[in-house]
Amino acid sequence: MSRPVAVLVVALSVLALAVRPAAAQSGKPVSEDVVHEVAAQLRCVVCQNLSVADSPSEMAGQMRAIIRERLAAGESPAEVQRYFVERYGEWILLSPPRRGFNLLVWLLPLVAVVVGLAVTVALVWRWTHRRRGVRTAPVAVDPAMSERIRRELESGR
Amino acid sequence: MKRLWRWLIPVAVLPVLALLAYGFKVSPRDIPSPLVGRPAPAFALATLDGSPLSLEGHRGKVVVVNFWASWCYPACYEEAPVLERNWRGYRARGVVVVGVDIQDKREAAEKFVADFGLTFPVAQDLKGTVSVDYGVYGVPETFFVDRKGQIRVKHVGAVTDDVFRATVDRLLAEPSAP
Numbered sequence: 001m002s003r004p005v006a007v008l009v010v011a012l013s014v015l016a017l018a019v020r021p022a023a024a025q026s027g028k029p030v031s032e033d034v035v036h037e038v039a040a041q042l043r044c045v046v047c048q049n050l051s052v053a054d055s056p057s058e059m060a061g062q063m064r065a066i067i068r069e070r071l072a073a074g075e076s077p078a079e080v081q082r083y084f085v086e087r088y089g090e091w092i093l094l095s096p097p098r099r100g101f102n103l104l105v106w107l108l109p110l111v112a113v114v115v116g117l118a119v120t121v122a123l124v125w126r127w128t129h130r131r132r133g134v135r136t137a138p139v140a141v142d143p144a145m146s147e148r149i150r151r152e153l154e155s156g157r
Numbered sequence: 158m159k160r161l162w163r164w165l166i167p168v169a170v171l172p173v174l175a176l177l178a179y180g181f182k183v184s185p186r187d188i189p190s191p192l193v194g195r196p197a198p199a200f201a202l203a204t205l206d207g208s209p210l211s212l213e214g215h216r217g218k219v220v221v222v223n224f225w226a227s228w229c230y231p232a233c234y235e236e237a238p239v240l241e242r243n244w245r246g247y248r249a250r251g252v253v254v255v256g257v258d259i260q261d262k263r264e265a266a267e268k269f270v271a272d273f274g275l276t277f278p279v280a281q282d283l284k285g286t287v288s289v290d291y292g293v294y295g296v297p298e299t300f301f302v303d304r305k306g307q308i309r310v311k312h313v314g315a316v317t318d319d320v321f322r323a324t325v326d327r328l329l330a331e332p333s334a335p
Contacts, residue, residue: 084289087291
């Protein structure tokens, strides 16, 4: 076998291997990465706080199959997501869309961080300044008392 | 200044506590279905005894689509006699009860149907496509479809006689022509 032919054979077999798993599905070849990407944005409906991509439940498996089928039929990932939102509501999206009332969810943590930083800076500034003030303030002590303290310290009692 | 701070902290904490209290009292399962008021998704399944079952085949009737599973204890076991009783009582008046068994084994489903003596059509949704079309997230869930084919009520949890009768009577009282 001449060298260019050998290269061609290797290249073709690599290509065939890469294409085979996707071609096994009906219709358009669908990459599992795209299925995973769509599934990861959907809430698993039978479990709480798990995505369809992460849940081992039967329902999530069926939903992944539906995602795969719809993609194979030529729908875009956004269209597949819309299909689920139309049936389950925005509830099914793990991250709420950034508009309207939902913006609060995205903005409040930022506001909290800014307010928290401001409060911390203000408090630290106040504490450091108050301590210096205390140190310099003259304290009025009865001379007789201070003489007694000095004596007792010296006698080592 | 000091007095202000003493009041400000509880005042700032209260709304957060109120929000948490509200959040913990609300059930995460009570989600309004976007499908209420919209046309019921069509489906074509085969019943356990092999005859075709579709929504199209019952056009013009009030259709009660009930999603259930044999492993759904106790809610599905509570509502099965209710559904059977009301199906028998209402079928002559143009009401049909349709059972859709989801995420289940065929033998278990057949045993359930035999144990309760269910006579309304029951089909298995093996691929879960009908469940997702109806936005089902658990069993039991029941959809009341009016004579124009629109989903009017979604009931989560076991259906009671009161719920069934009140809903179906209301839908039967409506004129069937649009």
